[in-house]
Amino acid sequence: MAKRPRPDSTAPRRLRPQFDVVRSSIYLPAGVHEALREIAYEERRKIHDLILEGIGAALKKRGYPAVDELRRKKAP
Numbered sequence: 001m002a003k004r005p006r007p008d009s010t011a012p013r014r015l016r017p018q019f020d021v022v023r024s025s026i027y028l029p030a031g032v033h034e035a036l037r038e039i040a041y042e043e044r045r046k047i048h049d050l051i052l053e054g055i056g057a058a059l060k061k062r063g064y065p066a067v068d069e070l071r072r073k074k075a076p
Contacts, residue, residue, distance in 0.1 A: 026051070 040047045056067040
């Protein structure tokens with residue numbers, strides 16, 4: 001069996017073309033994660049989408065633009 005060539009570690013990483021993304025981890029209590037999982041299943045959505053919905057509500061409450069608007073802006 002032939003060996004696969006190793007990926008070039010000097011090659012630039014590909015980002016999503018539509019916007020820059022910053023990865024972040026969150027720690028959820030098990031019950032909260034289970035509730036989000038159930039909602040996501042019932043609504044045929046991703047937990048990620050539900051979390052962004054909540055972040056959008058928190059931003060709006062504090063007078064910040066919507067998530068989609070901030071997504072369109074370029075970071076400094």
